[in-house]
Amino acid sequence: MDDLYPSRREPTPSLLPRHDPVVHGRWAPGAPLSDEQTRFYDTNGYLVLENVFDPAEIALLQSGSMDLLANPAGLDRETIITERGSDEVRSIFAIHAQNELLGRLAADSRIAGVARFLLDDDVYIHQSRLNYKPGFDGKEFYWHSDFETWHVEDGMPRMRALSMSILLAENTANNGPLMVIPGSHRKYLTCVGETPENHYRSSLKKQEYGVPDREMLTALASDHGIVAPTGKAGTVVLFDCNTMHGSNGNITPFPRSNAFFVFNAKANSLVEPFGPKSRRPDFIADRAFTTVDIVKGPLVRRERAA
Amino acid sequence: MDDLYPSRREPTPSLLPRHDPVVHGRWAPGAPLSDEQTRFYDTNGYLVLENVFDPAEIALLQSGSMDLLANPAGLDRETIITERGSDEVRSIFAIHAQNELLGRLAADSRIAGVARFLLDDDVYIHQSRLNYKPGFDGKEFYWHSDFETWHVEDGMPRMRALSMSILLAENTANNGPLMVIPGSHRKYLTCVGETPENHYRSSLKKQEYGVPDREMLTALASDHGIVAPTGKAGTVVLFDCNTMHGSNGNITPFPRSNAFFVFNAKANSLVEPFGPKSRRPDFIADRAFTTVDIVKGPLVRRERAA
Numbered sequence: 001m002d003d004l005y006p007s008r009r010e011p012t013p014s015l016l017p018r019h020d021p022v023v024h025g026r027w028a029p030g031a032p033l034s035d036e037q038t039r040f041y042d043t044n045g046y047l048v049l050e051n052v053f054d055p056a057e058i059a060l061l062q063s064g065s066m067d068l069l070a071n072p073a074g075l076d077r078e079t080i081i082t083e084r085g086s087d088e089v090r091s092i093f094a095i096h097a098q099n100e101l102l103g104r105l106a107a108d109s110r111i112a113g114v115a116r117f118l119l120d121d122d123v124y125i126h127q128s129r130l131n132y133k134p135g136f137d138g139k140e141f142y143w144h145s146d147f148e149t150w151h152v153e154d155g156m157p158r159m160r161a162l163s164m165s166i167l168l169a170e171n172t173a174n175n176g177p178l179m180v181i182p183g184s185h186r187k188y189l190t191c192v193g194e195t196p197e198n199h200y201r202s203s204l205k206k207q208e209y210g211v212p213d214r215e216m217l218t219a220l221a222s223d224h225g226i227v228a229p230t231g232k233a234g235t236v237v238l239f240d241c242n243t244m245h246g247s248n249g250n251i252t253p254f255p256r257s258n259a260f261f262v263f264n265a266k267a268n269s270l271v272e273p274f275g276p277k278s279r280r281p282d283f284i285a286d287r288a289f290t291t292v293d294i295v296k297g298p299l300v301r302r303e304r305a306a
Numbered sequence: 307m308d309d310l311y312p313s314r315r316e317p318t319p320s321l322l323p324r325h326d327p328v329v330h331g332r333w334a335p336g337a338p339l340s341d342e343q344t345r346f347y348d349t350n351g352y353l354v355l356e357n358v359f360d361p362a363e364i365a366l367l368q369s370g371s372m373d374l375l376a377n378p379a380g381l382d383r384e385t386i387i388t389e390r391g392s393d394e395v396r397s398i399f400a401i402h403a404q405n406e407l408l409g410r411l412a413a414d415s416r417i418a419g420v421a422r423f424l425l426d427d428d429v430y431i432h433q434s435r436l437n438y439k440p441g442f443d444g445k446e447f448y449w450h451s452d453f454e455t456w457h458v459e460d461g462m463p464r465m466r467a468l469s470m471s472i473l474l475a476e477n478t479a480n481n482g483p484l485m486v487i488p489g490s491h492r493k494y495l496t497c498v499g500e501t502p503e504n505h506y507r508s509s510l511k512k513q514e515y516g517v518p519d520r521e522m523l524t525a526l527a528s529d530h531g532i533v534a535p536t537g538k539a540g541t542v543v544l545f546d547c548n549t550m551h552g553s554n555g556n557i558t559p560f561p562r563s564n565a566f567f568v569f570n571a572k573a574n575s576l577v578e579p580f581g582p583k584s585r586r587p588d589f590i591a592d593r594a595f596t597t598v599d600i601v602k603g604p605l606v607r608r609e610r611a612a
Contacts, residue, residue, distance in 0.1 A: 140557050173479035174532050218559040226480050249555045251446050253524040
């Protein structure tokens with residue numbers, strides 16, 4: 001397959017054209033986003049949805065997620081990522097597959113239905129995780145385009161994927177919220193340097209390859225500005241696979257956590273990585289490509305059979 | 307001298323009463339702050355002053371400060387503090403004594419006059435510095451009350467001092483601005499643990515003693531909230547010596563810098579440290595106690611004699 005988005009090959013970075021639409025579907029009445037929301041997402045590469053879930057649903061998601069963090073036994077150990085230099089859990093991967101409630105959340109029409117509309121195809125979950133940025137010493141996430149990594153390291157052919165973050169705690173300007181560079185998704189910033197094999201083990205803690213160039217970032221941020229979408233628990237933040245984003249650390253006492261789902265179009269299923277020969281494990285880059293069966297209706301607590 | 311504010315002595319932290327006023331002077335018409343500003347400072351322990359300097363003065367301060375950072379030769383080497391793990395300059399101390407323009411700034415009636423009013427006494431500069439938080443990898447400053455350190459390590463007897471930060475670059479919510487806990491200045495949070503001798507060398511890079519307790523910080527921040535005053539270059543941020551403050555790191559491309567002056571009331575001049583026996587050096591805790599001669603009028607470029 002032709003590599004439309006080569007990266008980590010040249011000694012200098014460059015801004016290449018984007019060959020794919022941002023909004024793959026066509027807006028029509030009845031779409032799960034308004035025309036205005038759709039245009040905003042197209043232009044800016046991100047979108048904030050408020051009041052998607054009702055308070056009981058949010059409380060359910062919060063307690064379910066806290067249970068997972070507090071009792072990681074029963075989870076595949078490989079899917080648990082700790083902070084650099086501590087045992088504190090930073091992320092748990094493959095949450096849609098390991099937890100019934102979070103699997104139901106990923107399939108919810110208010111989430112997956114929006115992804116299906118924007119990507120104009122059946123969708124599957126390329127990656128899911130519960131992110132937890134603890135208070136007092138939550139670490140930063142440096143700037144990156146997810147697509148650059150997914151393309152080079154996982155073999156995602158085209159820009160036809162998006163991320164949805166469901167906030168499980170209030171994100172303020174002060175507790176290390178996601179920052180995006182609006183409009184950065186419309187070009188493809190290549191990175192320099194080759195990717196070592198099995199790089200993913202350390203890159204989940206601290207990115208060292210696929211790191212965007214500082215001069216390029218300065219130009220992007222100067223042209224487009226930086227926005228940190230904030231909101232109450234339950235707020236949903238969507239962003240395009242190629243939107244440049246990152247987050248500062250968090251010294252406030254207030255932890256920040258979210259449930260994070262990456263939806264990819266089925267037609268954009270992974271091929272072999274365009275960079276290193278070895279694949280990353282399935283919990284980071286799914287290769288089952290299982291179509292999400294979209295479910296309507298509220299999230300409710302499921303009682304287990306006695 | 308009696309120690310009204312004992313700290314780093316007990317195995318558990320506690321919140322002690324504040325024995326000193328916040329606003330030592332009494333407001334009257336003609337004061338350098340409005341009655342409303344004075345009350346705000348009294349209640350919240352910080353205050354933001356905008357449009358204090360005109361654009362030419364701000365440009366002068368910016369170019370003068372950048373010159374200092376770019377050409378540290380000629381400065382006392384001990385006053386130059388670099389980032390942990392790099393040679394990048396984080397702070398330059400004693401700037402009022404080492405640079406004519408910054409000395410003039412410290413004496414400006416719009417700065418020193420406000421300090422004199424709030425502290426109701428002649429003032430001297432306990433400490434001054436140029437702070438520089440570089441873009442991309444600016445490090446965090448953990449929460450602390452300055453007074454706790456100045457009392458224990460420097461022998462500042464009472465709470466009759468304040469800090470003024472003159473922003474030399476725009477502070478946004480995203481580039482690691484100062485964060486304060488409004489109202490935290492009204493109690494004294496003691497810290498646990500003894501202070502090692504010559505602790506200052508490392509503490510200027512990363513604080514390890516005099517660190518407030520996490521549970522106490524959580525209670526303070528939950529009760530009072532966290533505010534991050536932001537503003538354009540030229541904005542002045544004042545805060546009381548006992549206001550709990552800190553800042554997150556900065557991954558944005560936009561550096562953050564400020565000129566920072568600590569004014570102390572002459573009547574509150576340092577005695578021997580209440581903690582360790584050894585004094586910190588004068589560039590960190592001045593013991594000349596030289597009254598600031600307050601100067602009125604604009605900051606102007608001084609041509610050197612040929």
